Amino acid sequence: MRKTDLICGIAAAALVVVGIVMAVRVYLGYQKGREGYDDMESAFTSTADGLQDGNEEPDGSSNPENENTETDMDADAGENVSDSASNDLPEDAPERITVDWDSLTESYEDCVAWIQIPAVEISYPVMQSEDNDYYLHRAPDGSYLYAGSIFMDYQNDADMEDYNTVIYGHNMRDGSMFAKLKLFRDSEVIVLCPYFWIYTPDGDFLYRIFSVHSVNAVGDAYTISFEDYGTYAEWFDEMAGESETDSEISSSDIGRVVTLSTCNGNNATRLVVQGVLVWAEYGGQ
Secondary structure (H helix, E strand, O other): OOHHHHHHHHHHHHHHHHHHHHHHHHHHHHHHHHHHHHHHHHHHEEEOOOOOHHHOOOOOOOOHHHOOOOOHHHHHHOOOHHHHOEOOOOOOOOOOEEEOHHHHHHHOOOEEEEEEEHHHOEEEEEEOOOOOOHHHOEOOOOOEOOOOOEEEOOOOOOOOOOOEEEEEOOEOOOOOEOHHHHHHHOHHHHHHOOEEEEEEOOEEEEEEEEEEEEEEOOOHHHOOOOOOHHHHHHHHHHHHHOOOOOOOOOHHHOOOEEEEEEEOOOOOEEEEEEEEEEEEEEOOO
């Protein structure tokens, strides 16, 4: 065997070994992420038995008007966006879970919410830091994790009272994090269950999906602050009009929005799934 052939053979074998090692590291990283989040879900959440029976108001707080939710912008505009949230839990609303907030926030002080999207089996804690970089590749405990965490934009208030609350998550190849958001491009998936839950220490919030579309990575979908109610109403109509799927939401249904954002396969665009608040129960479960 010629020396050059031997060298080429050794180099090829080395590349194969490196490839295998990298593949194993990626697999173990995915596994670590899945197991970690599964453990958190088991430890801190449980099925909320009886919460949907008769759409009752067990603590008298399911009507947002029972709480002072009006912001300065609402008052100036003579409108209260949270009025769009009905007193009655929709009959087709997915079952709620309960979150052990005392234990969860004691263990993970940056956890501000829990998101549950039943149609695509997404259920994760939502973190928030002082910037939008910290949890990109960190687990809720702060350790390195390529898949990172689901996290809320640092500019948002965690009380869910902003007109547009933005929540980010990676589009992971193993289908974890926000990868399954792309399934909402199929109208049949939305018909299956058009809602998602956001749970916080202050209450439970139900959102109905009204828009699914691709956006510029720094586009209008990420607007958080609005000059006035009129500007916000125009933005809401624009977002609804951009949807790739049919929506039963009209301008009369305007309310506070949660924008879920994930990667779209390139650096220039993102996929967003947007839901409008339709029901809330303040004060926790």
